[in-house]
Amino acid sequence: MNTFNKTLVGSLLALALGNAFATSFVQPTVAEGGSDRLIEKRVAEGGADRLIDKRVAEGGSDRLIDKRVAEGGSDRLIDKRVAEGGSDRLIDKRVAEGGSDRLIDKRVAEGGSDRLIEKRVAEGGSDRLIDKRVAEGGSDRLIDKRVAEGGSDRLIEKRVAEGGSDRLIDKRVAEGGSDRLIEKRVAEGGSDRLIEKRLAEGGSDRLIENRVG
Incomplete structure (x- = not known):
């Protein structure tokens, strides 16, 4: 009986000493709510909260990446920056703020297209951008470093023919679709002719011996 009592007392004493020893090295913090957790000596205050890299991600879908918290469930942290929207991207250390945005050559193209x-x-x-200039309309063209502003416009010999049927001949623009340029002059009507450096103004006109008949 005495042996049993001694054994029991010894066991209780050992247990007490063990608890005291453990208490001296572990000082836990109490997580006060049923869903709260204690991670790395910090309290994650919500059931879905997480503590990552010694920081608490406050929302269930939040993430902590590279020691920063991405505050939204779809947020991402790229190159140590947070892309704030689910479709946002960070390219070349800049954030493309819209889902369809792109960053090319360190600039952000602000629209999806x-x-x-x-x-x-x-x-x-x-x-379109041609020869380092932007053609501002979908049908515009840039020819010889100039922008033809209309879809049917043409650029001939470094000048822009402003109408779809216009032509540029010998460095001059024939302004009408039927106009012609003859010997460096423009015949303004479709039936006009230029004879011996003079302009026959009507379709049936003739020029005889430097005179118009």
């Missing part, structure tokens, strides 16, 4: 060509942004979906 925008393009960046030769380090410039074509601001409209149908715009």
